[in-house]
Structures are given as C-alpha cells and as structure tokens.
Amino acid sequence: MxxxxxxxxxxxxxxxxxxxxxxxxxxxxxxxxxxxxxxxxxxxxxxxxxxxxxxxxxxxxxxxxxxxxxxxxxxxxxxxxxxxxxxxxxxxxxxxxxxxxxxxxxxxxxxxxxxxxxxxxxxxxxxxxxxxxxxxxxxxxxxxxxxxxxxxxxxxxxxxxxxxxxxxxxxxxxxxxxxxxxxxxxxxxxxxxxxxxxxxxxxxxxxxxxxxxxxxxxxxxxxxxxxxxxxxGGDAPAIVLADADLAEAAEGIAEAAFYNAGQDCTAACRVLVAAEVHDRLVTLLAERAARTEVGPLNSRAHLSRVAAYLEGLPEHATVVTGGTPTPGPGFFFPPTVVTGVRQDDAIVQHEVFGPVLTVQPFTDEDDAIRLANDVPFGLAASVWSRDAATGARLARHIDAGTVWINCHGVYATEMPHGGFKHxxxxxxxxxxxxxxxxxxxxxxxxxx
Structure with a gap:
C-alpha cells in the first residue's frame, strides 16, 4: 500500500x-x-x-x-x-x-x-x-x-x-x-x-x-x-483612487493580501494606485506588512515556489519589505511588498499564492481598468474611492466575478462566488x- x-x-x-x-x-x-x-x-x-x-x-x-x-x-x-x-x-x-x-x-x-x-x-x-x-x-x-x-x-x-x-x-x-x-x-x-x-x-x-x-x-x-x-486561480487587483482613504485602503488591502499567508484565490495581490498617491500608499502598506505575522505556507515545495518569484525579480523591481524565507523550522515567508514592477513581469501575470503584493501606479481610470484586466484571471477585485459613482463605474468595467468597493475578501453565503476567464x-x-x-x-x- x-x-x-x-x-x-x-x-x-x-x-x-x-x-x-x-x-x-x-x-x-x-x-x-x-x-x-x-x-x-x-x-x-x-x-x-x-x-x-x-x-x-x-x-x-x-x-x-x-x-x-x-x-x-x-x-x-x-x-x-x-x-x-x-x-x-x-x-x-x-x-x-x-x-x-x-x-x-x-x-x-x-x-x-x-x-x-x-x-x-x-x-x-x-x-x-x-x-x-x-x-x-x-x-x-x-x-x-x-x-x-x-x-x-x-x-x-x-x-x-x-x-x-x-x-x-x-x-x-x-x-x-x-x-x-x-x-x-x-x-x-x-x-x-x-x-x-x-x-x-x-x-x-x-x-x-x-x-x-x-x-x-x-x-x-x-x-x-x-x-x-x-x-x-486568481490574481486580484485592488484599485486605489487618489481620493481614497489611504489608511483604510492600506489596512483592508494588507488584511486581504496576507490572510492565510496569501494562500487565497481572492488575495489582494496586485495594488494599482493613482500615481499622485503611490509613494504614500507604499509607505503605509510596507508599515502594515512589517508588523504583520502570518502562518506558514503549505509545503516546502510551495515555499520554494513563492521564493522563486522574488529571486527571479527583474532589475527594475524593488522589494520594499520582506522578500526572503524566514529562517528556522517550518515553511514561513514574511509579508512582502514589491514596487517598480511592469505589467508583463511574471510576478504580475502569475498567481504567486503567497504573502506577496505588488504595487503599480496608474495615470487615469482607463489605465487602471486596463492594468486590472490585463492578466489571464478574473476571479475578484476591489475599488477604493470615497466617491460612490466612481466605485460603481469601475466595477462595471472590471472583468471579475466579484468586485468589492472599499473592502476586499468579504463573503455572504447568500451571494455567489466564482470567476471569469482562467x-x-x-x-x-x-x-x-x-x-x-x-x-x-x-x-x-x-x-x-
């Protein structure tokens, strides 16, 4: 046997x-x-x-x-x-x-x-x-x-x-x-x-x-x-508009990105942020990541897979915090924030499935929607804005089965969960x- x-x-x-x-x-x-x-x-x-x-x-x-x-x-x-x-x-x-x-x-x-x-x-x-x-x-x-x-x-x-x-x-x-x-x-x-x-x-x-x-x-x-x-799989974007409450957005996105060590198909792993507030949001996300403890990854093989995405980053990308496996027993990887990535980078196009989020700036709403939809996946997404009309407008154009507005990863048994595309x-x-x-x-x- x-x-x-x-x-x-x-x-x-x-x-x-x-x-x-x-x-x-x-x-x-x-x-x-x-x-x-x-x-x-x-x-x-x-x-x-x-x-x-x-x-x-x-x-x-x-x-x-x-x-x-x-x-x-x-x-x-x-x-x-x-x-x-x-x-x-x-x-x-x-x-x-x-x-x-x-x-x-x-x-x-x-x-x-x-x-x-x-x-x-x-x-x-x-x-x-x-x-x-x-x-x-x-x-x-x-x-x-x-x-x-x-x-x-x-x-x-x-x-x-x-x-x-x-x-x-x-x-x-x-x-x-x-x-x-x-x-x-x-x-x-x-x-x-x-x-x-x-x-x-x-x-x-x-x-x-x-x-x-x-x-x-x-x-x-x-x-x-x-x-x-x-x-x-999923590769969920979180779109943060310039008018968003950045502290609230950083808290909600980090919670959704690092929950279960990022091993969640709806994890908020791709942050798309208005260029004028990019640096401020990165600072808030990095601070939140640094004080967050996460559990282990599923296996040694999966730990190696997640680490490989960080080891294979192109020169234009920057690891702001985290980025290497935690020493000691078990399969731990710290919460990680990466900036400077480009849309065709593997860490953007693939599902990392670990406590890793990337941050990309966008110039306007059309650019944000293009970046959000330009991956093979379409499971979930979120929009962060103080303006209800903006949130509703972007939600209509995002190609995902679930779109949250000013939240991410909240479920109701009465509401359907499922995706589009891959x-x-x-x-x-x-x-x-x-x-x-x-x-x-x-x-x-x-x-x-």
Whole structure:
C-alpha cells in the first residue's frame, strides 16, 4: 500500500502517514455513491433539509476536533478557524438546507395552445468533489452542501497534503447521512484523475490551480461529455483612487493580501494606485506588512515556489519589505511588498499564492481598468474611492466575478462566488450554486 506523508507546516515534521486510495478503492467509492444515489435522489427537499441541518449541528458539536485537525494540517491560527471558518461552513450548510426548497424557475402552464408544460429540476448523479489545500474544510463544505441539497451523492477527495479535516468531516457525514451518500478518498493527482474519468461520475467540481483545471477539463473530455464546475486561480487587483482613504485602503488591502499567508484565490495581490498617491500608499502598506505575522505556507515545495518569484525579480523591481524565507523550522515567508514592477513581469501575470503584493501606479481610470484586466484571471477585485459613482463605474468595467468597493475578501453565503476567464466557471455559495449540481428537464403533455 502506498502512503502519503502528512506534514505539519509549522515545524516541517511528518506527523501522520496517510494511505493512498488504489484505483480499485476509488472505483468502489464511486460505485457506492451510484448505488446510494438511486435512493437519495428521491428524498424530498424537506427531508434533505432535515439531514443537512443535522449535519450542521454535528459539525458545531465537533468543532474543536475539526479545528484541531485543520490547524495541525494547514498551520492556520486555531482561534481563526474555530471562530470564523467553521461558523462560515456551518452557515453554508444551513443556507443550502433551505435553498433547495425554494429554487426559482419557470412555472407550469400552457405556453403552446393545447399543450401543458412543466419544468423539473433534477440531481445530476454522482459528483466528484476535488478540494484544495488552502481551505480544505471550507472548500469541502462549499461543494458538499449544494451537491447534497440538490439530491446528488458525492465522492470527496482532499488535497494530498491536507486530508485530515476532510477525513473527520467524512466520519461526521457518515453518522448523519445514509451509507454511500458521502464517500472520501485520499490520494494524489492520479487518484483525482481516476474519479474524473470514471464513467459513473456525472459531474466534477474542482477548486484548484488553473493548471489543474485544464488537466481536469482535458481528462473529462476524453472520458466523454461530463459536467464541470471549476473554481480556479486568481490574481486580484485592488484599485486605489487618489481620493481614497489611504489608511483604510492600506489596512483592508494588507488584511486581504496576507490572510492565510496569501494562500487565497481572492488575495489582494496586485495594488494599482493613482500615481499622485503611490509613494504614500507604499509607505503605509510596507508599515502594515512589517508588523504583520502570518502562518506558514503549505509545503516546502510551495515555499520554494513563492521564493522563486522574488529571486527571479527583474532589475527594475524593488522589494520594499520582506522578500526572503524566514529562517528556522517550518515553511514561513514574511509579508512582502514589491514596487517598480511592469505589467508583463511574471510576478504580475502569475498567481504567486503567497504573502506577496505588488504595487503599480496608474495615470487615469482607463489605465487602471486596463492594468486590472490585463492578466489571464478574473476571479475578484476591489475599488477604493470615497466617491460612490466612481466605485460603481469601475466595477462595471472590471472583468471579475466579484468586485468589492472599499473592502476586499468579504463573503455572504447568500451571494455567489466564482470567476471569469482562467479563473473558471460555476458559482459557489448562494442559490446559484444549485445550478451546477442540477439538471433541468422540460415535460410537455398534450391536453387536447
């Protein structure tokens, strides 16, 4: 049996060895989900609501254990996970528990004379849910809740470096849900590929890098016509106008840039600022970065990847603060601010996924919009201005799935989250998430 080392990123030490699912075990998990689907698909929305609410309550009861597993595996702050991330996950479950009972849609009626029509929303079947290492528990729930609420069964695969909280979540699900409705398999990229190409998998929902999204798309296409839900990379701009409250902007941007050590797809990693206030904002950001402590990066390999962006900076770029890995055990990299970058630099065009932000000046609004949109990604952005009309005007022209005004990284379960371009497609959160996990059927009857 093949095993995967599970490492504590704060110390760099192995603390668990996780068996990797074999191809047979992956197939068995999909088969179990397919068998369970035949019963679960017929459970009424009200009954599914009761089960999901019970699952939410069970997570609340076992929140300390879940937080401990998540923090040991990711290096996150325990209080942050316990007080913010787990309540957010519970809120998603409770929202989705009721959402499936009130999904809007076309009403039944006679749209062609002599024929009666009705529209049915059906589950798609077995869903393969593949989650990332930056938010393993939260991402699992964001996928699990709408999939189950819509009447699907699932096979859930966590990232190979962060399986622990997902395994505990799977145990909790099996205490509440019927057998086979939720299955968890652990493994590497090959395990995920096996789920993607399995003929009984109807939908693949992936949160990960754009590279991973492209690989899943290719594999799913070769396996046949398979539905995809992709939440991929981001390279979020934060546009700061000359009239903005610079202290407020610096605080909000730094919080969004360095949260979870910058390992967040919506991190405010590209600051675009009016040229006349550029130097002042850089000073404020550098001061904020210097007094900010962040947790570790996910792995030694990811630490090397983040460091490589700084080591490979062109001569015209300047590191204002940070820029080199923190000595000692674990995989730490300090909050970093870089100025003097150009639009075609790798650190601007690529997703660094670490506690690193770049600062670029712009000359006018058109220049700001051009710089904001001139990257492959389109997940999120923010605009900072005291003028509401300016914020609204720029938001219309920014090519991103979420645009915040005078804030960044604030979520509401009732509002959709998802991107454009290389950031993928499909929405998490909100009632719109149910669209990815449902199919629509038109039934017409002759009445005359």
């Amino acid at each position: 093949i095993h995967q080392d599970v490492v504590d990123p704060r110390t760099g030490e192995v603390y668990h060895r996780m068996p990797t699912a074999s191809s047979t075990e992956s197939t068995d998990a999909v088969r179990a989900a397919a068998i369970a689907f035949e019963t679960w698909r017929s459970v009424t929305p009200g009954e599914r609501q009761d089960v999901l609410l019970a699952l939410a309550d069970a997570i609340v009861e076992q929140a300390p254990e879940l937080a401990a597993a998540e923090c040991r595996n990711t290096g996150k702050d325990h209080a942050e996970v316990l007080e913010e991330e787990i309540p957010a996950a519970v809120d998603v479950l409770r929202f989705m528990a009721g959402a499936a009972r009130g999904v809007p849609g076309p009403t039944a009626g006679e749209y062609v004379r002599g024929y009666s029509s009705q529209v049915a929303r059906e589950p798609v079947g077995v869903c393969a849910l593949i989650t990332p290492w930056n938010h393993p528990l939260g991402s699992a729930v964001d996928k699990l809740a709408p999939a189950l609420a819509a009447g699907n069964t699932v096979v859930l695969k966590p990232a190979e470096t962060t399986p622990m909280s997902t395994l505990l979540l799977g145990e909790i699900c099996n205490q509440v849900l019927p057998p086979g409705v939720v299955n968890v398999v652990c493994g590497d990229r090959d395990t995920g590929r096996a789920l993607v190409v399995d003929p009984l998998t109807a939908l693949v929902s992936l949160t990960g890098s754009t590279r991973a999204g492209a690989e899943v798309t290719t594999a799913a296409g070769l396996a046949g016509i398979k539905r995809l839900h992709l939440e991929l 950031s993928g497609y499909g929405k998490d959160l909100s009632i719109h998430a149910l669209d990815s996990y449902s199919r629509i059927k038109h039934v017409m009857s002759r009445t005359t």
